[in-house]
Amino acid sequence: MAYSKNMGPFICLLIIIIDVIAGILGIEAEISQNKCRDPSYEAFKLGFAAAIMLAFAHVLANMLGGCICMWSTEELDKSSANKQLAVSSLVLSWIILVIAFSMLIAGALSNSHSRADCGVSHHRFLSIGGVLCFLHGLFAVAYYISATATLAEEKKLNEAAPVTA
Template sequence: MARNYGFLVCLLIMILDIIAGILGIEAEIAQNKVKHLRMWIFECRDPSYQAFKLGLAAIILLLLAHVIAQLLGGCTCVGSKAEFSNSTPNQQLAFGSLIFAWIILAVGFSMLIIGTMSNSRSRKSCGIAHHRFLSIGGILCFVHGLFAVSYYVSVTAAQREKQRQQQRNPAGRAAGPTSTASV
């Protein structure tokens, strides 16, 4: 008897993304606690090692949540626009959620990397102000969790639909009743 672990997988993905989001926001708070001098759009400030550690942890958890959703969810493939329009609603939702999850991952990951790397230097840095990168990346972790769970749920539902359809219509059986007529 196969067990359904879908709820636990969704819960794990959401927990990882929520913790990553909180760590990203906490990294922004830790970054704002260091002393800095600001003049117009230029800023000189000391790096925050605490913000670096929190940002790095947020990056790792975001990537881990995405990998879990992709590996445990499986693959949804759409080759053309016609194939997409002929697919089931669950397959269409899985494909759309997959695209949005990847876009949000790319933007959130980039924001967290920029914010984390600005805190990795051992000396004071001066340049254009890098405000809110960590907190925006943290907020995008929450949004990523929604799309990753949506992808996982819809792709597993599409796989179950396909299995049920294959059980009803095995490949070796004819679609309708067969009759032989002799002349």
């Protein structure tokens, strides 16, 4: 992307901070849910906020990291280590996003209405989703770093390649 080299660490830190906040919100939602407020509107708000923060961190990493795609296994075999890391961390970040987002939304929705029983939730959707937010941050940052490195490599190769008319 057209960002200065000094922006990279700031963007990585921003992604990590957003994912950590999402994780903390998810865990706090679980704690609030287990206090048995009938209905636990606080857990609903915290779980929903965690899901929004997780999605925002994912969009940020993907938009600022650029698009790194592989269309065949041959291309994967011929690609640089940075490109292979970018693709694998992108796939893993998407998998974690889907699981964590689903768990946070399921946990939040279970608190959107009154529960018949009180006590500790057996599902732990919110806390597991919160912990997965931390893991998502690692893979999202790995994607951002490797994707920007791949784009820089490709730019250097394109500049060094002779122009044929």
